[in-house]
Amino acid sequence: MTFINYASKEINCKIVYYGPGLCGKTTNLQYIYNKTSPDARGKMISLATETDRTLFFDFLPLDLGTIRGFTTRFHLYTVPGQVFYDASRKLILKGVDGVVFVADSQEARAEANVESIRNLGANLAEHGLDLATMPYALQFNKRDLPSLVGVDEMYRVLNFKREPTFEAIATSGEGVFDTLKSVAKQILVELRKR
Amino acid sequence: MSPANFVLYEEESKLLFDGLVRLRQDANARAVFLVDKNGQQIANAGDVSQFDITSLASLTAGNVAATDGLAKLIGEREFSVLFHEGEREHIHISIVAKRAILVVIFDDRSSLGLVRLRVKRANLELERIFEKMLQQSGSSAVAEERSQDSPFAEITDEDIDALFRD
Ligand SMILES: Nc1nc2c(ncn2[C@@H]2O[C@H](COP(=O)(O)OP(=O)(O)OP(=O)(O)O)[C@@H](O)[C@H]2O)c(=O)[nH]1
Numbered sequence: 001m002t003f004i005n006y007a008s009k010e011i012n013c014k015i016v017y018y019g020p021g022l023c024g025k026t027t028n029l030q031y032i033y034n035k036t037s038p039d040a041r042g043k044m045i046s047l048a049t050e051t052d053r054t055l056f057f058d059f060l061p062l063d064l065g066t067i068r069g070f071t072t073r074f075h076l077y078t079v080p081g082q083v084f085y086d087a088s089r090k091l092i093l094k095g096v097d098g099v100v101f102v103a104d105s106q107e108a109r110a111e112a113n114v115e116s117i118r119n120l121g122a123n124l125a126e127h128g129l130d131l132a133t134m135p136y137a138l139q140f141n142k143r144d145l146p147s148l149v150g151v152d153e154m155y156r157v158l159n160f161k162r163e164p165t166f167e168a169i170a171t172s173g174e175g176v177f178d179t180l181k182s183v184a185k186q187i188l189v190e191l192r193k194r
Numbered sequence: 195m196s197p198a199n200f201v202l203y204e205e206e207s208k209l210l211f212d213g214l215v216r217l218r219q220d221a222n223a224r225a226v227f228l229v230d231k232n233g234q235q236i237a238n239a240g241d242v243s244q245f246d247i248t249s250l251a252s253l254t255a256g257n258v259a260a261t262d263g264l265a266k267l268i269g270e271r272e273f274s275v276l277f278h279e280g281e282r283e284h285i286h287i288s289i290v291a292k293r294a295i296l297v298v299i300f301d302d303r304s305s306l307g308l309v310r311l312r313v314k315r316a317n318l319e320l321e322r323i324f325e326k327m328l329q330q331s332g333s334s335a336v337a338e339e340r341s342q343d344s345p346f347a348e349i350t351d352e353d354i355d356a357l358f359r360d
C-alpha cells in the first residue's frame with residue numbers, strides 16, 4: 001500500500017525480499033546499504049539471532065530522490081526464511097507494494113525455492129494480494145558457487161509470468177541493484193495507473 | 195488485486211498534527227507519534243529531533259504486528275494497549291481507528307496514569323479525523339476533485355529513470 005503524503009510531499013513504498021533460508025536476502029540489503037550514500041539511506045535495522053539468521057525482519061529505508069516534487073522513499077524489508085518463522089513472514093507482507101524473490105541457485109536448494117514461492121503465494125493471498133498482478137522481480141542468487149542449477153532450468157521452474165529475472169552474487173553485489181531497480185520501477189508505473 | 199494507496203492530504207494532516215500537539219501538552223509527554231500499521235510515520239509532535247523517526251515507526255509497527263499475532267493465538271482480537279517501561283523513558287502504544295498506532299514517549303515528568311487518561315481522550319478525537327478521511331477516500335467526488343493535482347498520473351518513464359541514475 002503506497003503511502004502518499006501530500007502534507008510532507010512524500011511517497012512511501014514497501015518492498016519485501018522473500019525466499020528460503022540462507023538464500024541471501026539479508027546480504028542483498030547489506031550490499032545496498034553499503035553502496036548507498038549516507039544521505040540517501042536511513043539506519044539498517046536487523047532483528048536477528050546470535051547466528052545472524054533473520055529472526056523477524058531487516059529494514060532499510062532508502063530515499064531515491066524526487067519525482068514531481070515528491071520525495072520518493074522505498075522501505076526495504078526481508079523476511080526470515082526459515083520454515084518455522086511463517087507467522088512472522090505473514091506479518092511482514094502486510095501493506096507490501098512489490099516483492100523480490102531471492103532464489104538460491106545451489107542444487108541442494110532447488111526444492112526449498114519451490115516451497116518458498118508457494119508459501120509466498122499463500123501468504124499474499126491472506127492479505128488479499130496476488131503475485132500475478134503485483135510488481136515482482138526474481139533473482140537467481142549465489143551464481144558464484146559450484147553445483148548450481150542451470151539458469152534455463154531455474155527460469156522454467158520458478159518464473160511464472162515472465163517477471164524480470166536477474167542472476168546475482170549478492171556477496172559481491174552483482175545483480176543486486178538491477179533487481180531492486182526493476183521492482184521499484186514497476187511500483188512507480190503501477191502508481192501512475194491508479 | 196493490487197495494493198491500494200493510502201493518501202494523506204494537507205487538511206487532515208493539519209488536524210492530526212493539532213491533535214498530537216494537544217495530547218503532548220496534556221500528557222506532559224516528550225513526544226508523540228502517529229504511525230501507520232504498515233510502519234510509516236503519519237504525523238508527530240514534540241521533542242522529535244533526537245529520535246530516529248523512521249526506525250521508530252518501523253519497529254513500532256513490527257511490535258504491534260507481533261503482538262496482534264500473539265493476541266489471535268490466545269483468542270483475543272487485539273491487545274489495544276502496549277506499555278514499555280524503561281529506567282527513565284517509557285513508551286505507551288495504542289491503536290487508533292483500527293489502522294493507526296499512537297506512540298507516546300514520556301519520562302518521569304509525567305506518569306502512566308496521566309498518559310493513559312489523555313490518550314483515551316485523544317483517541318476519540320483522532321478516530322473522528324480518520325473516519326472522515328476514510329469516508330472521503332471512498333467518495334469519488336472528493337477523490338476526483340483532489341486528484342486533479344495528482345502528480346503521479348503524469349509520471350514519465352524519464353522521471354522514473356532519472357531516479358536511478360547515479
Ligand atoms: N558464495 C555466496 N554466498 C552468499 C551469496 N549471497 C549470500 N551468501 C551467503 O549466504 C549466507 C546467508 O545469507 P543471508 O543473507 O544471511 O541469508 P538470508 O536469506 O537472509 O537467510 P535467513 O535470514 O535465514 O532467511 C551468508 O553467509 C552469506 O554471506 C552469494 O551470492 N554467494
Ligand SMILES: [Mg+2]
Nearest residue numbers: 025026053054
Ligand atoms: Mg536474513
